[in-house]
Amino acid sequence: MKHASLILASISLLGVTGCSMAPTYHVPTTPQAQTFKAEPGWQVATPADDVAKGQWWKLFHDPVLDGLVEKVAITNQNVVYYRAAWEQARALVQQNRASLFPSISSSASTTRSGSFAGGTGGNVTSGATTAVRVSSSYSAAVSGTWTPDLWGQVGNTVKQSKAQAQASEANLANATLSAQGDLATNYMSLRGLDAQIALLDDTIKGYERALTITKNKYASGTVSNADVYTAQTTLNNAQANRRDLDRQRATYENAIAVLIGENPSSFKLARAPWAPTVPEVPSALPGDILQRLPTIASAERAVAAANANIGIQKAAFFPTITLTGQAQTSGTELSNLFTAASSLWSTGASAALTLLDFGARAAKVKGARAAYDATVATYRQTVLTAFQGVENNLAAKNAYAEQQGQYESAAEAAGKAEAITRNQYLSGTVDYTTVTSAQATAYSARVNQIQNTVNRQNTAIALIQSVGGHW
Template identity: 45%
Template sequence: MTSRLTPLAAALLLLAGCAVTPRYQVPDTALPAGYKEVPAAAEGWLPAAPADALDRGPWWTLFGDETLNTLAAQVEVSNQNVAAAVAAYAQSQSLVKEARASFFPSVSLSGGATRSGGGARTSTGNTYQVGLGASWEAPLWGKLEAGVDTATATAQASEADLASARLSAQAALATNYFSLREADAEIDVVTRTVEGFTRSQTITQNRYDAGIAPKSDLLQAQTQLANAQADLATLKRQRAVLEHAIAVLVGKAPSQFSLPPAAWQMTVPAVPLVVPSELLQRRPDIAGAERSVASANAQIGIARSAYFPSLSLSGSYGQQSSAASQLFNASQNLWSLGVSVAQTIFDAGATRARVEGAEASRDAAVARYRQTTLAALGAVEDQLSLVRMLAEQSPLRQQASKAADDTEVQTLNRYRAGQVSYLEVATAQSSALSARRALVQLQVDQQLAAIGLIQAMGGGWHASWK
C-alpha cells in the first residue's frame, strides 16, 4: 500500500512551492510634496515608508535638563505600560517560533505495560510496549509559509506598539515635567505678587486710617490680595497633581516620590527649516499599521489553501512483548509508514466566505494604514503651525509684560502721591500679574509644542538619527 502511495506523495511534494498568498506590496499613500507649514521642506522630499527600526536617540536631552534625563531613564525600566508592551512583544516572538516549528516533524515517545486476564479458560498475561511516532504535514500551497509570515508581521507590529508605548510615556513625562516647572515659575510669580499686594494693602490701610483714602480703596486691596492667595493655592494643587502623574509614569507610588522645586531650563529646540522625510517614516504607529496590512495579506493565503488538499506523512517504530526481558529483541519489532491526503469536497461556501473575509480584512488594514499616515501628516502640520505661532508671540508677550510692569510701578507711585485712585492701581497690578503669567505660560507652551512635534515625527530630528 505504501509503495502505491509514493508516486502520489511525490507529485504532491512537487507542488509544495506553489503558494496561493497574494504578493505583498506596501500600500500606496497620497503623500504631499512637502509640509504646508514649512514650504522649504518641498525640496528633496522623499515618499515616506515605514522604517521604524531606525534609532531615535534620547531626544529629551535636547532640552538640557538633567532631572528630566534621569526621570526618562526610569520610564524605560519602570513604566508599567511599557512593561506590558515589552511582554506583548515577547509573546508575539514566541508565536513566530511556534509557526516556524510547523515546518518540522513532530516526534513522540510512548510506552506502557498492561496485565489482562479473564475466566478459567483465559490465561492471565502481561504486555509491554515502547515506540516512537512521527508525523509531518507537507508545506503545500504556501500555507505554512503564510502562517510564519502572519506571525512575523504581527510580531513586528507588536514591536512598533512597544515603540509607541515608549514614545508616548516619554512624551507624557516630558510634558508633565515641564508643566510642573512652569507651575513652579508661576508659584514664584504669584508669591512675589502676594508680597506686593500685601505691601499695597498696608499702604492703603495706613492711608485709610489717616483719613486720606476711602474704605473702598481698602476693600479693593483686600480683594486683590485674597484672590492672589487663592490663585497661589490653586497653583500648588496643580503642581501636586503633576508630581503625582510623574510618579506614576516612572513606576512609583505618589507617596514615595517627590520632586522639589528647581531651576527651570527654558530651552526650546529649534525646528529645522527642511524636515527630512525619514522622520515621518519613523513613526511607530505607521510602521505598526503597515505590518498589520502584511499580516492580513498573509491570512488570505492561509484561507485560500483550504481549496487544495493537505498531505500528511506518519510513521512509527516500536517493540512489543509479553515479557519485559524480551521487549528489545529484534523479533519483537513493529513499524508502520503512512500517507494521508485530505480534500474538502463540499462545505456550502464556507471556504469562499473565509477567503472573502480575509480579503476584506486586508482591505480594512490598508484603509487604516492610509488613515494613520494622513493623521500623522496632520499632526506634524499642527505642531509646525503651533511652533511658528508661539515663536511669533514670544517677543510680543515679553514686550507686554515689561510694559505692564512699568505701568504698575508708575501707577503705584502716582497713587502714593494722591494723583490717582486705587482702582487704577488695582487695574495696573492685575494687568501686570496677567502679563507675567501669560509670558511664563507661553514659554512652557513652546516647550510642549516642541515635545508634540518630536512625538509627531516619531521621536527626534537630529540628522545623526536618520
C-alpha cells in the same frame, strides 16, 4: 530499530515545496509631499553633539527630567503591558514555525511477569515444593507525523504571526514614546506652574506691602476706606489663585507618578528653579517620517498580516496530506532488543478534503480580502494623520516663537506701567483702582510670558513625537 532513522528521513523527503496562496505583498501607496506647508524647505538637521540618538529629552538639559523619562521604559505599566504582548507575539511566531517540521515522539516500556509451578493443586500453602517462573519483556518505539505545507497555509501563518509580532514591537515603541512624551509634557507644565507660583508669591508680597501702605494712608486721612477694601480684595484674590496653582501642580505631579509606575500618594517632586529651555528640534523629510513613526510601522505590518491571511483562507480549498511513520522493537533481552528480527516498521499517508461546506470557505476568503482592504485604509489614514500632526506642530512652533517676543515686550511695558501708577498713587495723583488695574495687567503679562515658553517646550515635545521621537 535501525530502520527508525530511515523511516523518519523518508517522511521528510516525501515533502514537496509548498506554494503560497497569498497575493504578492506590496506596501500600499500613500499620499506624499515633498515639503511641509507650515515650514517650506524643512530639511534634516544635525542634533546636538551631547545628545545620543533617541534621547531627545536631554535637549532640555534637565537632570530631573532625564531621570524620570528613563524610568518610563522600565516601570511604566502600559509599556510593561506592550512589552509582554510583544514577547507573546514572538513566542507565537516560534510556535507557528515549528508546524513546518515533523513531530517526532518516542516511547519505551519494560515488563516483568512470573508464574508458580509445583505443589498439589497449585496450593502454595500445602507445604509442597513450589517453583516460580519469571520472564521479562522490553519494547521501544519511535513515531513521526508530518503534514507538508503544500499550499502555503503554515508558511502564511508564520508570515502573518511574524508581521503581527513586528506590529506589536512597533506598538511597544509607540507606547514608550507616548508615555515619555506625556511625562515630559506634564513635567514642563509642572515646572511652568512652579515659575507662576514663584511669580505669584512675589506678587502677593507686593500686595501685602500695598495693603499696609493703603491702611497707613487711610489712617492719615489721605485716602478713603474704599481703597483699603480694594487692596484687601486684590490680596485675597491673589492668595486664592495661589491655592489653585497648588491644586494644578498636584494634578501634574500625580500624573507623573503614574507614568513612572509609582503610587501618587507617596510620590513627591520638589519645586525647583525654572529652566525655560526651548530646544531647536532636528527636522526630517516626509519620506523619513514614514520609516520612523511607530504608528505607521504598526499599521503597515497589520496590512502585511492581513495579506498573509488571504493565503491562509484560500489554502482551505485544497486537501491536507498527513504522512506518518513508525518503528517498533521488542524482545526478552536488552541485548537483542534492536536486532532486525525483533523490529517492525510502518509508513503511511492520509488525505482530508472538505467536499461541501455551503460556501463557508469562500466566505472566509471574501472576509479576509475585506479585512485586508480595511487595514490598507487604516494604514493610509495613519499616514495622513501623521502629516497632519507634523503640520499642526510646525504651525504651533512658528506661532509660539513669534509670540515670545511680543509677550516679552508686553511684560516689560506692563511692569513699567505698574511702577508708574504705584508712584502716582503714593503721590496722590491717582486712585487705588488705577493701581490694581496696572498690577493685574502686569501679572497677566508675566504669566503669559511663562505660559508661552511652556507652550513652546510642549510643542517641541509634540513635534518630536510626531516625527518618531528620534533622528
